[in-house]
Amino acid sequence: MFTNTQQFAHDETSRKLLVSEHLFTLGFKREQDVVNVDGEGLKYCWAGSLSCLKGLLVIRISISDWNFICLPDVYIEPLNATWLTSLFPLPHIHPCTISVHGVEHYSLCYSLADANELPRSNPQKIINWVLNQAASIINHLSTNEKFRQLELLREIEPIWDSFYCYQAMRALITGNTLIESLHLTVRIENVPDKFIDIAPCHWICHDAQSGQTKEVKTETILVRVHSKKIPSLTWLFKTIGESQAQPYNRPTFEQFLKWLREWDKAAHYSLFQYIQAHWDQIQLRTLIFVCLRVDQALLPAIFFLPSSTSDGTVKAAKKDKYNEITMLIGQSINLNPNFVYSRNLTNMNMNNLSGLHIAIVGCGAIGGYLAGNIARLGAGTGDGALWLIDPDILGSHNIGRHFLGKNYIQKYKSEALKIELEQQLVGLNITAITGSVFSTYFPRLQEKLPKFDLIIDASGKMELSEALTEQWHKWLDQRPTMLHVWIQGNGECVQGLLVKHDTGMACRSCIRRSGFYNSEATLSPLGSNHETKHAFLACHDFTPYIVSASTSAASLATDMVMDWINSTPSPHYRTRYVERWHGHRVESQDVPTSINCPYCQLHSRAN
Structure with missing residues (x-):
């Protein structure tokens, strides 16, 4: 626990001085700025250790706003912290990484942006509060499975969105840009309570390469997930969120179905039976549009069928193609009245x-x-x-x-x-x-x-x-x-x-x-x-x-x-x-x- 001191600052210069001195006393070392050619990146960055219940965690604190209108950023260094990284992906930890001196770091969300009033005149107290908040979140995530599940359920949509953003960045870095340059967002106004429903939904398609945006209305498979216990997203994290140095491969429909079966057998059965029953028509398409609903969260996915189909029987084709059908994560605009008017x-x-x-x-x-x-x-x-x-x-x-x-x-x-x-x-x-x-x-x-x-x-x-x-x-x-x-x-x-x-x-x-x-x-x-x-x-x-x-x-x-x-x-x-x-x-x-x-x-x- 970090205790507070009583030195006050009333301008940016004094805040910088007091923060530097305070972090030094806590064992943090000031590092060189990590910026790109546009001057963006980590400025005013300090490296140090955070004592957690499971062990020490190397973190970096970066302060970009010395008015403290925006909170300081905290990044986790995953090396020597398998007790935490083995649980990835986790709520409050963004799957997107940032490279600091050649080491990938994960961003930690330790507090709601507008939930606290920070004492701007006492920057040491702000730093102590940040470190205590970060340690508390890490301790809960690493030791409390019930907390992880509740937070994962609450955060599933922003986690899904973070994968949506990251898959495009990974694809651009590794050169896979043909499909991943398509940013797909579904706009849904009515979500049925049935396990599965086929409804025409509006999809907004933005091509990052050409800069063009168009909207299409297409049949979408809407699947209701009733179980509140979300299984691990490790399969998705390893495929999309792995190190940027690794080749990028899209997740498959087979992986998606396996994950859904572990999550909610009834939802999996409904989707699987629909795909089987309609495979003759589905295999003639290029895309399958699917959207899961859990509580008020919407998790859209687009599945790309291979350009050619098997010459075997329909049954064989179904079996062979599940690992060849690849997946792209989409974003959602939730206009379901129950969500809009109850939020x-x-x-x-x-x-x-x-x-x-x-x-x-x-x-x-x-x-x-x-x-x-x-x-x-x-x-x-x-x-x-x-x-x-x-x-x-x-x-x-x-x-x-x-x-x-x-x-x-x-x-x-x-x-x-x-x-x-x-x-x-x-x-x-x-x-x-x-x-x-x-x-x-x-x-x-x-x-x-x-x-x-x-x-x-x-x-x-x-x-x-x-x-x-x-x-x-x-x-x-x-x-x-x-x-x-x-x-x-x-x-x-x-x-x-x-x-x-x-x-x-x-x-x-x-x-x-x-x-x-x-x-x-x-x-x-x-x-x-x-x-x-x-x-x-x-x-x-x-x-x-x-x-x-x-x-x-x-x-x-x-x-x-x-x-x-x-x-x-x-x-x-x-x-x-x-x-x-x-x-x-x-x-x-x-x-x-x-x-x-x-x-x-x-x-x-x-x-």
Whole structure:
């Protein structure tokens, strides 16, 4: 364990001096820079030993950023460390090597890039932390098989990607450039849960030699791997990640199948049976496109068939060709909705909005940003739906505080928002309604809306909110949850109100801005003397506020939606103020039904 000293540095020169002195006391020796003709490579590099549970490990520390915005690099020298290298490939250790004074070194990932705040004024403490982190990772990798397995499962996609990058570099170094110059990336939007499925997928092919890129849509064999215990990737590492001085040979389909059988027998059986059953057609192709899925990770591979096939029987041909079919690793772009819309909620024990039926009434300054927010949380995906309802057309006067831009001027806001979201995101089921929520031209609205899970009133117009409230009460026991969100004054605060059936909580009319003074006296967010400024344009007026008010209201509504779906809706009535407001305030709270609300009391008497 490396202990900390208390010498402070406040500029790059003093940081360099303190680091050099500190590393010297730790037994590290400064080495000459290892750079190429472009001046790239290892600068400010020190060599020394790292004490680990299994023995000493020779490492090199290289510092390229003396602001410590980027972490120092740590490289492992594999000589005399078979206790570690025999386990390769390993998570956190990149298979790409860098030559330092004629010896290949492996890069060690010892920390997440943004997981720690480094004390820049105490560089000795940073160096100690780096060394302790490196030793901890190496110790866990070399002694804890469970840790290796969990990290391998978590890191399998970046490990696969690292092989993808390295195979091209190895091929260029050894002169095998015809096929390896092809960089292939698959874009997958829907991954089935079946063991095996054949689906047309988009592959992006970049030819590094010609610089040309093209996209093709071709049948891809998608294989679901259920086992979480990934077997060793040594076969792939020895073929691709071996010393750069060795000849380069691509892995084979036989090796891939053997590895897959060890990993998941059901997945192997599904793929093997498909290849056997369709060999007559497959052997006429040049390429076989395969993609494994384990959890959310995608592992694509392209298999190259030899130019000529055996003259023997089909069975013999199948057997003979597996070792002749060679493999190239691909990269993936994972646009599977379950991955896209759940990633940001990982480890937060929160549900997303997939599978729900949600309607937004009002696609203006609030509704536009809000639609973008909840769509990114899964609204309108799976078996769910997202309805956007607004009769207005986007004008040039709107775009200063709207989610949509100039390309959508003179288009219906709801339709334009649908187009924009579908261009940005994947797997959305969006319906745009270009009329009022009460329009007789859309009779299915009054038929279907009561069956929705959530209706969001983002109109910001009290009269429409009350009309929605009146309609909501008429739906009786079918009533969905209703969320109202609006901007108060000139953006001094934003508010939201969540209304659920049979909770005894206030509806929008219970907390209206005028008409029911009992509520107004206690719940007015800006006080009764506050005067909202208005502006005028042509034949109508509008309330000026900056775009941050729109985004703040959308953020508040997003938080309330997520709290609702995760069963923590309280407080139902919420207010957020800007920092510059120092006047009257109300706290976020649960407000009971008002005795003065005509809609709640009428419904109460009807029951």
